[in-house]
Amino acid sequence: MNKKGLDEMQIQTRNKIGNQTFLMLLYLLMIDAGLYGFGFRWVDYPANVMLIITICAGIYVIRLIKANAYVGPSTEKEKPLLKILLTALVAVVVATGTIVLLKTANFSDANQINDMSAPIMFIAASVGIVIAVVTIVINRIQNKDDRE
Amino acid sequence: MSKNLKLKSARAAKDMSQKDIADEVGVTRQTINAIESGDYNPTINLCIAICKVLGKTLNDIFWEDEGNE
Numbered sequence: 001m002n003k004k005g006l007d008e009m010q011i012q013t014r015n016k017i018g019n020q021t022f023l024m025l026l027y028l029l030m031i032d033a034g035l036y037g038f039g040f041r042w043v044d045y046p047a048n049v050m051l052i053i054t055i056c057a058g059i060y061v062i063r064l065i066k067a068n069a070y071v072g073p074s075t076e077k078e079k080p081l082l083k084i085l086l087t088a089l090v091a092v093v094v095a096t097g098t099i100v101l102l103k104t105a106n107f108s109d110a111n112q113i114n115d116m117s118a119p120i121m122f123i124a125a126s127v128g129i130v131i132a133v134v135t136i137v138i139n140r141i142q143n144k145d146d147r148e
Numbered sequence: 149m150s151k152n153l154k155l156k157s158a159r160a161a162k163d164m165s166q167k168d169i170a171d172e173v174g175v176t177r178q179t180i181n182a183i184e185s186g187d188y189n190p191t192i193n194l195c196i197a198i199c200k201v202l203g204k205t206l207n208d209i210f211w212e213d214e215g216n217e
Binding site (some may be wrong): 007008009010068072073 | 170171174175176178179182188190191194
């Protein structure tokens, strides 16, 4: 059996959750477009789509973790602390690089940057933090309750 | 689906935990738990792998007679 990826039950669960989330994303985008057609704007254009996609992605990941279909039956011992530190380091470097690039580039200045980008990034970061907290809670509950 | 008590008893007879079987077969412990509790219907490949680990036949573990369905 394949010990690197997900096992057969996890693959079935992941596919099921993926299909449901895709349909949810489709319906939410259609509802949003319909509301826009009726003249109701709950959030301006780039943010509404980003928000819907972020929420759907968050729900997808949370459901995957809750259904134990996120990590496969790997036998390798992982070092999460090192991984987290490296990820944080890479994130800081990428963020700094992006800011420096945007400030030094000729094609944009502070007035040309879309005002909605900041709220989008803020919302995405907030959703990410919520997902991380929910993941920790789910893992603790599963480890406590799900014994034989 | 009914619980697979035969799998549970065969596992207990070999003094193996769900984790032991899961590691041998290459699935998660939750998958073995779902099979035992009747929440998941495994493929024939997984059934054979479990039977090999437990030293039983498919009939011994996965065949449901009328009284046990």
